[in-house]
Amino acid sequence: AQSVTQLDSQVPVFEEAPVELRCNYSSSVSVYLFWYVQYPNQGLQLLLKYLSGSTLVKGINGFEAEFNKSQTSFHLRKPSVHISDTAEYFCAVRNAGNNRKLIWGLGTSLAVNP
């Protein structure tokens, strides 16, 4: 069975500071990894995904994440955050085969303060 652990439930940060949201997963098979963002009163939207190839993936809004197979991690980073990045961030994993079920973490609430 697969699982996802988001190590921080809340991350407060000042505007223009760097941020890292941590995600670890467990799986006995190859996986695809995703980060989704949920802005207040909006639906979930895809930030970025890792399927294969380069372990550093870039997404929308200046976010990037690095897949580390040995540490089973997929941490999300942004070098300089804006107030508008305040949102809930979810890490998710699925089997790289035909099973399209996503397993989700509990989410990390990012609060960007002026």
Add this chain to the structure above:
Amino acid sequence: GAGVSQSPRYKVAKRGQDVALRCDPISGHVSLFWYQQALGQGPEFLTYFQNEAQLDKSGLPSDRFFAERPEGSVSTLKIQRTQQEDSAVYLCASSLDSRTNEKLFFGSGTQLSVL
């Protein structure tokens, strides 16, 4: 439409009542997913359709939960004899049928409160 549309946005039900939640996916999207999100939790998979075929319903918590997509477009999630533990946000997502390049588009969800 421009995005995934879910209705109603909010639903209050008395315990024991049946409810039906509707999802209109993005036009042309072959795959449709239902997830349940309890307060303070991440989404939990319920079921998945490819066109009208329900390929995976392993996440449905009990036989009180039933989903259908008869014409391969609109989907309905039905919950019979609702219980308080069914209170959650029910999310619908759709995607093009690309198993190795999946991007899910989510609706805003239906918040179900069972009293």
